[in-house]
Amino acid sequence: xxxxxxxSPSLSVQEGRISILNCDYTNxxxxxxxxxKKYPAEGPTFLISISSIKDKNEDGRFTVFLNKSAKHLxxxxxxxxxxxxxxxxxxxxxxxxxxxxxxxTGTRLKVLA
Amino acid sequence: DxxxxxxxxxxxxxxxxxxxxxxxxxxxxxxxxxYKQDSKKFLKIMFSYNNKELIxxxxxxxxxxxxxxxxxxLNLHxxxxxxxxxxxxxxxxxxxxxxxxDTQYFGPGTRLTVL
Numbered sequence: 001x002x003x004x005x006x007x008s009p010s011l012s013v014q015e016g017r018i019s020i021l022n023c024d025y026t027n028x029x030x031x032x033x034x035x036x037k038k039y040p041a042e043g044p045t046f047l048i049s050i051s052s053i054k055d056k057n058e059d060g061r062f063t064v065f066l067n068k069s070a071k072h073l074x075x076x077x078x079x080x081x082x083x084x085x086x087x088x089x090x091x092x093x094x095x096x097x098x099x100x101x102x103x104x105t106g107t108r109l110k111v112l113a
Numbered sequence: 114d115x116x117x118x119x120x121x122x123x124x125x126x127x128x129x130x131x132x133x134x135x136x137x138x139x140x141x142x143x144x145x146x147x148y149k150q151d152s153k154k155f156l157k158i159m160f161s162y163n164n165k166e167l168i169x170x171x172x173x174x175x176x177x178x179x180x181x182x183x184x185x186x187l188n189l190h191x192x193x194x195x196x197x198x199x200x201x202x203x204x205x206x207x208x209x210x211x212x213x214x215d216t217q218y219f220g221p222g223t224r225l226t227v228l
Contacts, residue, residue, distance in 0.1 A: 032215075034216060034217075036219075041221070041222070042221055042222070043117070043203050043205075043219030043220050043221045043222050044156070044203070044219045045219070046216050046217070046218065049216060087154075089156065093215070098161070098168055098169045099210055099211040099215060100158055100161075100169055101158065101217065103155070103156040103157070105153070105154050105155060106154055
C-alpha cells in the first residue's frame with residue numbers, strides 16, 4: 001500500500017517550457033511535503049518543501065502546490081533547463097510519532113534542448 | 114567538505130559475509146537515517162537516530178544493526194548477507210526531528226551487491 005504515488009514514471013519537456021511533476025498521497029495525517037532531485041550515482045538533493053498549512057511555496061524557478069482536499073501536490077519548474085534533467089521524488093512526513101518520511105517512486109524528467 | 118559522506122561507495126561481497134557501511138555528517142545535525150533503495154527504486158526508511166537514540170526501526174531483519182557512536186556518525190552493520198540485500202543504501206541527516214527544520218540531507222549512497 002504505497003501511501004505516496006508518482007504515477008508518471010517519466011516526463012519529457014522542451015527547454016524553456018514548464019515542467020509539471022505530480023504526486024498523490026493517501027494519508028491525511030501527512031503534515032509536511034518535500035521534493036528531491038536525484039542525479040545518477042548521487043544522493044537525493046533537497047529542492048523545495050511545503051507545510052500542510054500552506055497551498056503554495058515558491059523558490060526561484062520552482063513552485064510547489066498543495067491541494068489537501070485532493071491529497072495532491074505538484075512541482076512546477078519554469079522555465080525548464082537541460083540541467084533539470086533528473087529523477088524527482090516527492091516525500092511526505094507523518095505528523096505523528098516518529099516523523100517518518102514516505103517517498104514516492106520518482107519521475108524521470110528529461111528536458112530537451 | 115562533503116556534508117554527508119558514506120564509505121564505501123561500492124561494495125561487492127559474497128553471500129554469508131558480514132559488512133559495514135559508514136556514514137558521517139559534518140552539518141551538526143541531531144538526527145541521522147538509513148534508507149534502502151531497492152531495484153524498483155523505492156526509497157524506504159530503515160532506521161533513524163536522534164541524539165544517538167534509536168527512533169525508527171522499520172521492519173528490517175535483525176541482521177541489520179545500526180550503531181551511532183556519536184551524533185555525527187551512524188554506521189550500518191549487516192550480518193550474513195543475502196542476495197536480497199543487494200540495493201543502494203543512503204544515509205541522511207536532518208537538523209532536528211519533526212518541526213520545520215527536519216529536511217533531510219542525503220549522502221551519495223553505497224551500492225551493495227551480494228553475489
